[in-house]
Amino acid sequence: MPALNPHLASMPSGYLFREISARINDYEKKHPGRRVISLGIGDVTRPLPAVITEALAKAALEMSTPEGFRGYGPEQGYDFLLRAICKNLYEPRGVTLGTDEVFISDGAKTDTAALQELLSAEARIAVTDPVYPVYVDTNAMAGRAGKFRDGVWSDIEYLPCLKENGFVPPLPSHDVDAVYLCFPNNPTGVALPLKDLQHYVDWARENGALIFFDAAYSAFVSSADVPRSIYECEGARECAIECGSFSKLAGFTGLRCGYTVVPRTLYGGTLQKMWRRRLAAKSNGVSYPVQRAAEAVFTPEGSRAWRDNIDYYMNNARIIRNTLRGVGLTSYGGVDAPYVWVETPKGMSGWEFFSFLLERAQVAGTPGEGFGPSGSGYFRLTAFNTEENTQEALRRIREALG
Numbered sequence: 001m002p003a004l005n006p007h008l009a010s011m012p013s014g015y016l017f018r019e020i021s022a023r024i025n026d027y028e029k030k031h032p033g034r035r036v037i038s039l040g041i042g043d044v045t046r047p048l049p050a051v052i053t054e055a056l057a058k059a060a061l062e063m064s065t066p067e068g069f070r071g072y073g074p075e076q077g078y079d080f081l082l083r084a085i086c087k088n089l090y091e092p093r094g095v096t097l098g099t100d101e102v103f104i105s106d107g108a109k110t111d112t113a114a115l116q117e118l119l120s121a122e123a124r125i126a127v128t129d130p131v132y133p134v135y136v137d138t139n140a141m142a143g144r145a146g147k148f149r150d151g152v153w154s155d156i157e158y159l160p161c162l163k164e165n166g167f168v169p170p171l172p173s174h175d176v177d178a179v180y181l182c183f184p185n186n187p188t189g190v191a192l193p194l195k196d197l198q199h200y201v202d203w204a205r206e207n208g209a210l211i212f213f214d215a216a217y218s219a220f221v222s223s224a225d226v227p228r229s230i231y232e233c234e235g236a237r238e239c240a241i242e243c244g245s246f247s248k249l250a251g252f253t254g255l256r257c258g259y260t261v262v263p264r265t266l267y268g269g270t271l272q273k274m275w276r277r278r279l280a281a282k283s284n285g286v287s288y289p290v291q292r293a294a295e296a297v298f299t300p301e302g303s304r305a306w307r308d309n310i311d312y313y314m315n316n317a318r319i320i321r322n323t324l325r326g327v328g329l330t331s332y333g334g335v336d337a338p339y340v341w342v343e344t345p346k347g348m349s350g351w352e353f354f355s356f357l358l359e360r361a362q363v364a365g366t367p368g369e370g371f372g373p374s375g376s377g378y379f380r381l382t383a384f385n386t387e388e389n390t391q392e393a394l395r396r397i398r399e400a401l402g
């Protein structure tokens with residue numbers, strides 16, 4: 001046997017979504033003719049706006065001409081896209097970024113997974129709980145998480161986000177080097193008002209800690225007091241790295257494009273230099289046609305189209321929230337994010353509520369336990385199905401619970 005990475009070899013299996021689809025398949029096999037509607041989808045479903053796929057096709061055809069052919073592009077991304085991101089996603093929020101501070105990638109999963117490479121092997125991290133599993137898993141694979149027992153890692157600090165604290169993560173109580181924050185949040189669907197995020201930024205600066213900020217859902221923000229970027233907070237350029245994505249913004253989950261902002265003001269440019277060095281060693285960048293497609297997101301036609309899609313999803317979120325309230329269920333989120341976090345009734349666990357909804361309403365969602373110990377007693381519904389299916393699913397839930 002070669003000497004293998006023991007941390008990777010001993011990873012607990014990520015069984016959640018496999019287990020869910022197995023239970024749905026099992027139910028459908030036993031009850032032929034009953035159609036299960038899934039409100040567990042964590043992926044966009046609306047087709048890409050034509051202006052985006054036209055830009056993609058045009059750039060692809062350009063590559064077949066002597067003048068238009070492109071080989072390796074800049075690792076950091078083409079200047080046209082870097083400029084478009086600074087101008088369209090940051091300037092309107094009062095955030096001035098240089099193109100040297102933005103790094104294009106194939107998505108926020110890749111980048112949030114890579115952030116831990118900036119840290120030493122002994123560094124301590126904190127995560128919100130419940131949490132998007134990527135942050136935890138990648139630190140565990142790097143040997144930074146300790147032992148896995150009863151669903152938690154011994155060396156990671158979990159910051160419980162519960163109804164009792166309004167799903168606002170408490171400040172870490174241990175000496176941590178970095179904390180991962182994702183707001184608007186997956187899975188709770190809750191967003192952080194500016195003052196709460198500012199509190200975190202102040203803490204990070206006072207304690208010499210980094211904030212890794214996942215802004216994948218920033219385009220869903222509608223509340224006036226909720227920032228779309230952590231750089232709307234004072235001093236965030238001194239302590240925060242932000243990952244963004246075209247996935248949920250403009251339907252790029254299948255095309256793949258995201259970016260990370262590493263300010264040059266972060267520790268005298270050290271982190272920016274490290275991120276650039278790391279990227280140059282590991283990546284040859286994102287394909288030219290995909291970067292042209294991403295640029296088209298910011299054309300007037302592109303913007304209108306993705307805003308319409310987001311409105312479509314958020315209308316589904318409204319249907320979900322209103323119906324749940326009507327049957328006496330308490331839910332959170334769904335205002336600035338496409339996720340609704342439901343408190344399970346009668347003290348059921350997330351898995352018990354999953355079975356209840358599957359059996360009684362033929363509706364599937366995601367048990368909160370799948371996102372961490374503090375997800376217990378909660379259930380995630382998503383706004384990513386069609387309006388027709390969402391209406392029908394909620395009609396069934398109303399019937400089952402009414």
Ligand SMILES: *Cc1c(COP(=O)(O)O)cnc(C)c1O
Pocket residue numbers: 106107108109110132182186214216244245246247248252253257258
């Ligand atoms: C969907 C999602 C992303 C986006 O990942 P991509 O790799 O850009 O598709 C990032 N973070 C969270 C929390 C997500 O839910």
